[in-house]
Amino acid sequence: MESSRAAGVHDPITENIYTGSQTGFPDDLIDCSELSAPDRKQIAEVMNALARLREAERALSEASRRFMKLSEQDMRALHYLIAAKRQNAVVTPKMLSVHMNMSAASVTKLINRLEREGHVIRKLHPSDRRAYALDVTAKTARSARETVGRTQARRIHAAADLTTGERDAVIRFLDGMTEELSLSNADWTKQL
Template sequence: MIPDPESGGINESLYDVQFSDPDGVLVDRSSASPADLAQVTRIMTALVALRDAEESLAEASSRYMLLNRTDMRALHFLIVSQNLDEPVTPGALASHLGISTASTTKLLDRLERGGHVVREPHPTDRRALIIRITPETRAAAMETVGRQQARRFNAAARLSPGDREVVIGFLEDMAKELSVEGISWADPG
């Protein structure tokens, strides 16, 4: 079966293992029926559509808030931490974001200049500071990005409990399969 370019066939075939790995070098599909292959392709295509939708939402959110993705992740962390009544130190934020303390200082300077966060004395450690999101930024994030992201809940809630368990198992398994830990990257040169 050759993809039909007129019907968007190449785009539709990008995640079809029959076209991305026609010789079966990467995936042994000898025991898979054509129906199984078609269904797996639909899953892969749906995952890509989800990733694309999330990337578009992240880009639109960043444009709206005039912030980059790391800034947006920092604000999300601060909102959840505030909801849990957990103070956030610069070190905790650096750890969550996986960035250096120097990068965290630059991030906080930028967010503070933009009126998105304030630095305050730590309630129990006189030597430390905590970071709080400003009420205005919190409200803007919740009403725009937060409201859009919350729609994920609706899609998950529409599933039956059994279907949710299947999806959870699939996504956890997929995350393990895609983990870069333990991968030995060959030198292409």
């Protein structure tokens, strides 16, 4: 299903999801009483910008999956293999299993399907003749590069437009946001 943004439809609720009381979250979830009204407004604008970025990434990923006729799981596996290839790293089925958080049997099915569809190849492991390594095919790597890769690479323009200090602030912000969202900070996940 195409997103409203991708379809060119203006959706003020999605575009301003964090606008509202305080920082856009219910007052009982976060106390922002010590923040000024302009600070709360600007924080909501930051959260809305992040929401728009996530939506743009989701729409791009969905379009790429449709173009390449792959599932989200397939794309995650291929992304890992492509990243490994760029780093000249050897990927084994076990490594893919750990990365994907899947059982060995499930990863075997995934590999079999990707191999059957011409996306990956199995080859002898360069240092362990009892094992095999996985590699993405040249055609799939080229297709991924020309679709999502080329589009994703344009992000560099946004980072290049910032000063060194601004980039440091963005890095600090994103690392801080990542830490705040870490599952280790969510008590409810201990019940899973």
